[in-house]
Amino acid sequence: MKMKKNLSFTSRRSLLKWGLLSVGAAALTTLPERVTARTNEYGKTLTFNADDIGILNFALLLEELEAAFYLLVLKSGKITDPKEYDYIKAIGSHEATHVKFLREVLGKNATFKTKNLKFNKAGLDAVLTDRDTILNTAVALEDTGVHAYNGAGTSLKDPTYLLAAGSIVSIEARHTAGVRALLKRPATEPDSDRAVNDADLVPELNPFKGRAYDELYTPKQIIAIVGSLNILKNPINGALVA
Numbered sequence: 001m002k003m004k005k006n007l008s009f010t011s012r013r014s015l016l017k018w019g020l021l022s023v024g025a026a027a028l029t030t031l032p033e034r035v036t037a038r039t040n041e042y043g044k045t046l047t048f049n050a051d052d053i054g055i056l057n058f059a060l061l062l063e064e065l066e067a068a069f070y071l072l073v074l075k076s077g078k079i080t081d082p083k084e085y086d087y088i089k090a091i092g093s094h095e096a097t098h099v100k101f102l103r104e105v106l107g108k109n110a111t112f113k114t115k116n117l118k119f120n121k122a123g124l125d126a127v128l129t130d131r132d133t134i135l136n137t138a139v140a141l142e143d144t145g146v147h148a149y150n151g152a153g154t155s156l157k158d159p160t161y162l163l164a165a166g167s168i169v170s171i172e173a174r175h176t177a178g179v180r181a182l183l184k185r186p187a188t189e190p191d192s193d194r195a196v197n198d199a200d201l202v203p204e205l206n207p208f209k210g211r212a213y214d215e216l217y218t219p220k221q222i223i224a225i226v227g228s229l230n231i232l233k234n235p236i237n238g239a240l241v242a
Contacts, residue, residue, distance in 0.1 A: 041118065042118065043116060043118035045235045045236070046061060046112055046235070046237075047238040048237075048238035048239075048240035048241055049239055050240045051240075052156055052157055052161045053111075054239070055153075055155060055161070055165075056105065056164065058241070059102060059149065059165060060103065060106065060112075061117075062145050062148055062222070063099045063145075064099055064114060064117055065117075065226065065231070065232065066145065067095035067096045067098070068119070069137070070089075070091055070092025070095055070138075071092055072128060073092070074088060074089060078128060078129075078130055079131055084182055087179075088138070091178070091179070094175070098168050101164070101168075105160070105161070116234070117232065118233040119231055119233065120230055120231055120232070132183070135179055135182055136183065138175075138179045139176055139183065139193075140225075141229075142173075142179060143189050143194075144195070145169070145172040146169060147196075147215060147216065147221075148217060148219070148222040149165050149168060149169035149172065150169060151216035152218075152222075152240075153166065154205065154216065173214075176189070188211055189214075190211070194215065195221075195225045195228075196215065196221050201215055201216075201217075202218055205218070220241050222241075223236055
């Protein structure tokens with residue numbers, strides 16, 4: 001596989017290595033700029049173009065949100081069962097690894113830094129209320145990630161970028177199945193759990209339907225779902241999400 005110049009520092013083998021890194025390999029130490037100062041600033045506008053770079057930056061945003069969420073969960077003290085705590089820690093470690101991986105792949109093409117992201121404190125407090133709310137939010141985030149990667153992945157043209165996305169989406173699906181098990185919810189997402197109903201699915205992206213298939217959501221639909229969680233303050237625009 002011929003690599004792009006900005007990816008010359010890595011190889012296909014190293015992409016696979018990063019994408020399938022084992023539990024605990026990444027340190028959960030960084031957070032986007034939170035609204036702890038209770039400022040009304042919205043932060044950097046995030047613009048996603050309708051091309052490979054835009055899609056991977058879009059994926060990076062989702063991974064940043066997940067990694068930050070799990071770190072805040074661990075700090076919240078609301079997950080008291082040791083096994084559940086260790087499981088959340090493992091998932092958070094994966095998400096932090098995904099962030100590092102995508103930033104390595106994008107290099108100078110990453111359009112925002114972790115510190116550019118700003119959270120809404122009220123929204124964060126709402127999703128960190130208690131154990132059940134936390135785990136249900138985790139399910140929503142992980143399910144959204146699966147729908148997002150599958151939906152946007154169809155537009156990727158560079159095989160390296162497709163490899164990067166493909167190595168992550170399967171891990172996201174395992175995460176959601178695991179958290180669903182903690183809640184004693186179905187391992188696969190039933191129609192009643194979906195944020196996008198059948199009528200709003202894009203037919204071209206969803207030629208197959210049923211419990212054996214994952215629905216593909218558009219980036220615009222994903223942004224609407226993320227917005228409904230009320231945790232991110234940054235304005236979002238660009239052709240990818242228009």
